[in-house]
Amino acid sequence: MMNFFEISEKLGPCGLNCSKCFAFADGSIKKLSIELKDNLGNFEIYAQRFSELLNKPVFKKYPDFNEMLAYFSTVECKGCRNDECKLFAACNVKQCSKDHAVDFCFQCKEFPCNQHGFDEHLEKRWISINNRMKENGVENYYDEIKDKSRY
Ligand code: SF4
Ligand code: SF4
Known part of the structure; x- marks a missing residue:
């Protein structure tokens, strides 16, 4: 403990728990966003294709999702006690x-x-x-x- x-x-x-805040530089949201971003690679090309190939309009929303993910990946607050x-x-x-x-x-x-x-x-x-x-x-x-x- x-x-x-x-x-x-x-x-x-x-x-309030700064370490679970989306803006915390050392937080799980940032770490997981970076990991997800890495795993998705160049998915934007595929998202475009999948929206047509699979007839799934949800893939058209990928650019917005990707923008949010990029934001979560770069936040850098050091927490209330230090920032x-x-x-x-x-x-x-x-x-x-x-x-x-x-x-x-x-x-x-x-x-x-x-x-x-x-x-x-x-x-x-x-x-x-x-x-x-x-x-x-x-x-x-x-x-x-x-x-x-x-x-
Ligand atoms: S530290 Fe300030 S904000 Fe917190 S309980 Fe005391 S008076 Fe209220
Ligand atoms: S101090 Fe930073 S980590 Fe804590 S709640 Fe505010 S923005 Fe989030």
Whole structure:
């Protein structure tokens, strides 16, 4: 099991798992996208042919899929603890957790506060993640979610 410090490098102070974010440079989405891209090789030529040969219009959508895959293959965020978040411009948690000298929001005496800057959807996730870390411990929480999609 990873120790607290190693886990804090993977999770933001809000508790969201940066290592499973599509934008994380060392994340599984990027790694798997590169692998899939390599395996598909020059598939765009075949996609065109298959749309006619197999009469499967879905192959016409390959260029868009390929563009998304190329994007996932080149993202390079180093995670909330080491980089600027590319997703949540309005997030206050990173600075606020430093000001309150906590690693995670559940350790803050003001949790759950209204200073996070999240929308309603993310606020619900933030509360439930932090309650879970508080109840079970950060190490157990990470063990539970480390192989699951964050989406
Ligand atoms: S800091 Fe933001 S963009 Fe970067 S990996 Fe974490 S959630 Fe994703
Ligand atoms: S005030 Fe709110 S956002 Fe800031 S560290 Fe405490 S719980 Fe997190």
